Amino acid sequence: MIVEPKVRGFICTTAHPEGCRKSVENQIAYVKASKRMEHLVHAPKKVLVLGCSTGYGLASRITAAFGYGAATLGVMFEKLATQKRTATPGYYNTKAFEEDAKAEGLYAKTLNGDAFSNEMKQQVIEVIKEDLGQVDYVIYSLAAPRRTDKSGVTYSSVLKTTNEPYTNKTLDLRTNEIKEVTIEPATDEEVASTIKVMGGEDWEDWISALSHAGVLSPNATTVAYSYIGPEITYPIYFHGSIGMAKKDLYDTAKRMSEEYKESGLRSIVSVNKALVTQASAAIPIVPLYISILYKVMKEKNLHEGCIEQMVRLFARLGSEKLETDKEGRIRMDDYEMREDVQEQVKTAWKAITTETVPFYADMEGYYKEFYHMFGFCYSDIDYTKDVEI
Numbered sequence: 524m525i526v527e528p529k530v531r532g533f534i535c536t537t538a539h540p541e542g543c544r545k546s547v548e549n550q551i552a553y554v555k556a557s558k559r560m561e562h563l564v565h566a567p568k569k570v571l572v573l574g575c576s577t578g579y580g581l582a583s584r585i586t587a588a589f590g591y592g593a594a595t596l597g598v599m600f601e602k603l604a605t606q607k608r609t610a611t612p613g614y615y616n617t618k619a620f621e622e623d624a625k626a627e628g629l630y631a632k633t634l635n636g637d638a639f640s641n642e643m644k645q646q647v648i649e650v651i652k653e654d655l656g657q658v659d660y661v662i663y664s665l666a667a668p669r670r671t672d673k674s675g676v677t678y679s680s681v682l683k684t685t686n687e688p689y690t691n692k693t694l695d696l697r698t699n700e701i702k703e704v705t706i707e708p709a710t711d712e713e714v715a716s717t718i719k720v721m722g723g724e725d726w727e728d729w730i731s732a733l734s735h736a737g738v739l740s741p742n743a744t745t746v747a748y749s750y751i752g753p754e755i756t757y758p759i760y761f762h763g764s765i766g767m768a769k770k771d772l773y774d775t776a777k778r779m780s781e782e783y784k785e786s787g788l789r790s791i792v793s794v795n796k797a798l799v800t801q802a803s804a805a806i807p808i809v810p811l812y813i814s815i816l817y818k819v820m821k822e823k824n825l826h827e828g829c830i831e832q833m834v835r836l837f838a839r840l841g842s843e844k845l846e847t848d849k850e851g852r853i854r855m856d857d858y859e860m861r862e863d864v865q866e867q868v869k870t871a872w873k874a875i876t877t878e879t880v881p882f883y884a885d886m887e888g889y890y891k892e893f894y895h896m897f898g899f900c901y902s903d904i905d906y907t908k909d910v911e912i
């Protein structure tokens with residue numbers, strides 16, 4: 524099939540297998556070129572990655588495998604190709620990752636299905652028992668629109684404010700125009716549902732299931748990812764429905780640290796940088812912020828993608844003394860939140876109009892990363908050629 528991008532709003536409904544391989548291999552090359560750190564006290568050896576196929580989860584898996592020689596077991600929720608449709612990018616990413624990992628003698632297995640379900644938890648436990656014995660790292664990197672919990676109830680997450688409507692600039696990804704958007708407040712029920720999906724409950728269920736099954740190593744590490752961001756996005760993110768879910772994630776981390784104290788489990792939230800991923804493209808206001816941020820951070824030579832962030836994160840996680848903020852969180856958003864960066868973003872945010880988008884925002888960088896996520900826009904791939912999907 525000749526595979527071309529089909530973009531619908533903030534999503535691309537096609538994915539290019541060779542392009543996805545390329546983005547995985549670029550990440551692998553970056554990790555290999557980074558400093559080797561297997562000697563670190565908490566270097567990962569056997570890693571379970573929940574949400575392993577795209578974004579931060581994929582970058583975590585690549586870092587663990589190619590940076591530390593770790594065995595990785597991944598869980599993802601991806602669609603396979605049909606006669607007429609390509610698979611989702613995470614499927615191709617994972618296929619490429621597994622092939623490259625195996626070629627280097629690294630254990631890599633992936634289960635495709637619903638990580639929120641009990642069945643998946645049991646399946647993972649079986650695989651760990653059979654193949655790995657125990658895991659010493661559990662990365663929780665799920666980003667999902669809905670979750671069916673153990674009692675069979677399905678909850679949906681929303682991206683809304685929590686008290687008042689919020690109006691601000693946004694970028695219309697279809698036309699590249701700056702428009703105003705008003706985000707309505709979520710109802711209490713919607714906030715509660717968002718917490719069910721993106722909060723800590725399922726993370727805790729995973730740790731509990733793994734621990735009870737005896738497949739979690741003593742002194743293991745578990746990390747979940749979060750975002751805080753600047754004041755411009757507070758109403759929609761930090762104080763929004765998703766922010767409430769992230770707060771629940773912090774509370775869960777603290778609770779688990781207490782509960783599993785005896786086993787030495789480190790349960791940590793890492794606050795990561797804002798990046799173009801399938802999850803972040805869906806949030807109003809955020810893509811405009813990201814494209815301005817990219818411009819500022821690139822000018823200052825501070826820009827990082829998922830893989831640069833994860834290489835830095837694993838180095839911090841591995842070291843003997845973990846550096847955290849006073850809430851106990853790892854701050855991988857340290858460069859993003861630097862005062863000089865945020866001042867410049869604020870100035871650009873105030874000034875930006877449809878006419879000045881190219882001046883204030885890195886739209887080219889934004890779109891390039893967006894298309895790369897689906898395997899497109901690589902200059903050395905011939906997209907006019909037939910490809911096996």
Ligand code: NAI
Binds near residue numbers: 575637665
């Ligand atoms: P993503 O959309 O790229 O990745 C989500 C992953 O979850 C994929 O591997 C997908 O297959 C998997 N998944 C989704 N539903 C699943 C299910 N039911 N069962 C099994 N797997 C499932 O998302 P991204 O952006 O990498 O987000 C991961 C985490 O990082 C989230 O907690 C997000 O809030 C956080 N984060 C994201 C930032 C960003 O700017 N993108 C910034 C800071 C934190």
